[in-house]
Amino acid sequence: MPQPALATGRHAGLLIPLFSIPSSRSWGIGEIGDIPAFASWLRRAGQNLLQLLPINEMAIGQRSPYSAMTAMAIDPIFISVHEVEDFEAAGGEEAMGGEWRAALERARRSVVVDYDLVRRVKEPALRLAFARFHDEEWTRATRRAHALKAWCVEQAWWLDDYALFRALHAYERERPWNDWPDGLAAREAAALAAARKKHEAEILYRSWLQWVADLQWHTARQASKPVSLLGDLPFMVDGDSADVWGHADEFHLDAAVGAPPDAFSEDGQNWGLPVYRWEVLRGRGFDWLRQRAQRSADLYDGYRVDHLVGFYRTYVFPRDGSEAYFTPEDEDDQLELGETVLGVFAEPGSRIIAEDLGTIPDFVRTSLARLGIPGYKVFRWEREWEEPSQPYRDPAAYAPASVATTGTHDTETVAQWWDGLDEEERESVLQAPGVGARLGKDDAVAALEGFTPALRDVLLEVLFASGSDFLLLPVQDVFGWPHRINVPASQGDHNWNWRLPWPVDTLENQPEAIEPAERLAAWSRRWRRAAVVNDHSRGAAHSNP
Numbered sequence: 001m002p003q004p005a006l007a008t009g010r011h012a013g014l015l016i017p018l019f020s021i022p023s024s025r026s027w028g029i030g031e032i033g034d035i036p037a038f039a040s041w042l043r044r045a046g047q048n049l050l051q052l053l054p055i056n057e058m059a060i061g062q063r064s065p066y067s068a069m070t071a072m073a074i075d076p077i078f079i080s081v082h083e084v085e086d087f088e089a090a091g092g093e094e095a096m097g098g099e100w101r102a103a104l105e106r107a108r109r110s111v112v113v114d115y116d117l118v119r120r121v122k123e124p125a126l127r128l129a130f131a132r133f134h135d136e137e138w139t140r141a142t143r144r145a146h147a148l149k150a151w152c153v154e155q156a157w158w159l160d161d162y163a164l165f166r167a168l169h170a171y172e173r174e175r176p177w178n179d180w181p182d183g184l185a186a187r188e189a190a191a192l193a194a195a196r197k198k199h200e201a202e203i204l205y206r207s208w209l210q211w212v213a214d215l216q217w218h219t220a221r222q223a224s225k226p227v228s229l230l231g232d233l234p235f236m237v238d239g240d241s242a243d244v245w246g247h248a249d250e251f252h253l254d255a256a257v258g259a260p261p262d263a264f265s266e267d268g269q270n271w272g273l274p275v276y277r278w279e280v281l282r283g284r285g286f287d288w289l290r291q292r293a294q295r296s297a298d299l300y301d302g303y304r305v306d307h308l309v310g311f312y313r314t315y316v317f318p319r320d321g322s323e324a325y326f327t328p329e330d331e332d333d334q335l336e337l338g339e340t341v342l343g344v345f346a347e348p349g350s351r352i353i354a355e356d357l358g359t360i361p362d363f364v365r366t367s368l369a370r371l372g373i374p375g376y377k378v379f380r381w382e383r384e385w386e387e388p389s390q391p392y393r394d395p396a397a398y399a400p401a402s403v404a405t406t407g408t409h410d411t412e413t414v415a416q417w418w419d420g421l422d423e424e425e426r427e428s429v430l431q432a433p434g435v436g437a438r439l440g441k442d443d444a445v446a447a448l449e450g451f452t453p454a455l456r457d458v459l460l461e462v463l464f465a466s467g468s469d470f471l472l473l474p475v476q477d478v479f480g481w482p483h484r485i486n487v488p489a490s491q492g493d494h495n496w497n498w499r500l501p502w503p504v505d506t507l508e509n510q511p512e513a514i515e516p517a518e519r520l521a522a523w524s525r526r527w528r529r530a531a532v533v534n535d536h537s538r539g540a541a542h543s544n545p
Helices: 032-044 085-089 098-109 115-138 143-154 156-171 189-198 200-223 242-246 278-283 287-299 331-346 362-371 414-419 423-430 441-449 453-464 475-479 504-509 511-526
Strands: 011-015 049-051 228-233 251-259 269-276 302-305 314-318 325-327 351-354 375-378 402-405 470-474
Touching (some): 032 049, 032 200, 032 511, 085 115, 115 143, 115 200, 143 156, 156 189, 156 242, 278 287, 331 362, 351 375, 414 475, 453 475, 453 511, 470 475, 475 511
Parallel strands (some): 011 470, 375 402
Antiparallel strands (some): 314 325
16 A cells, blocks of 8 residues: 555644634634644644544534534634635625624623534625625636635536535525435436526636635645644435435435444444445446545545444444344455555555544454554554453554554543542552652552642553554643543533633644643654654754654
């Protein structure tokens, strides 16, 4: 498999969703234009990776980035509207009226991300900006109009279906595509041609949004260097998506994909998402997965493959209530499928890592090791489970082709995890290799009473010192915060809305953030990870000795 530059050496970085890093100028949610500010703090902290969650346009009324209505398009909610040339040319915030400005202020003041409010604020502003672009640029065939046309031709392989789908979805009052008129639902050529003509203006608007997002994304990505951006490729998209509408015969729509029983759910998890028809995808050279890999390579320096095991064997819940099952059924077929799909993902040259958590057969992890694809080493689960005392494995012995971490966006924070352990379990952690030797006697006694900064720092440094080439820490664990991103198999306001306590553009001046950055940088130097910035200037870095 290709081995791009990101694959060599020891790396360190943090995991944080884009929605969690709003700046003082953004509109109530972390935006594309906010990425360089967080990357600047990462450089100060000696980190060279920024792991984001998916940024695909979310399903109508949903907040989960893993249930999107497109595998390709960026959600317009992440556009930095104040950086859009056409919005400022149309009068900016002053052109929007007092009631709108009051709503914007509420979105900015909210302590969590209020998705509905943010969308209500951004949509009319983006419409205003597009109207100005259409009148002043498009109709006059200006240089910017030609730039948009050229980009649309270049991206037509995914953009054409997506823009039409979104235009029709809006026209049909956001009804799912299988409730549309028969000709459109079945994608009959005559119906599609008529729809493209009828909805030409809306299709152009949806294309313009993606062009704006793409320009902002690549500007932010370049400004974030030498920090590399890692993406996250969800296992599936929503059934009501541009992709399933465009490739309907490649999916079982009478069943749903999910996960078998594991630590998160005794009965398994039914995600309600369509199931791959592997035999059809194979017959077409895995065309849609190949496109997804190309799109991810266009946006990121590398990416995480979500629910990796599902690409080897998919757990299926029939919608008629019959017993769940795996497809393919045979282990040899599962192995061949998984390795073929991973080969497809690696083709464009991006470095991939595999989310291999949950119920994972041994042959899958053996396969990943053979392919050299890093899987996850979550400290709390890396134990000798077959031994009587179930001792912790030595992080120093983690394989280089692995990702060391304290947790993921789906797990408890390390602070919550610790406070949920009984004294015997806490003692076991303190006896783990590398932990007790770093934690003094008094600090160990204090840690037995509850989570402490000293314990936090020891657990983090143990993973910096680990054998894993990749280290990705949830930002909450770096600070010792208890706030979760998501609770699997649950719905509600507690999921997907957490944001930093400070605007991201003030992070480098926050006393509470300066000291953690210095600690991270020191550990990166000590354990020879990541480039460390020595003058805080953009792009200035030196290699570790």
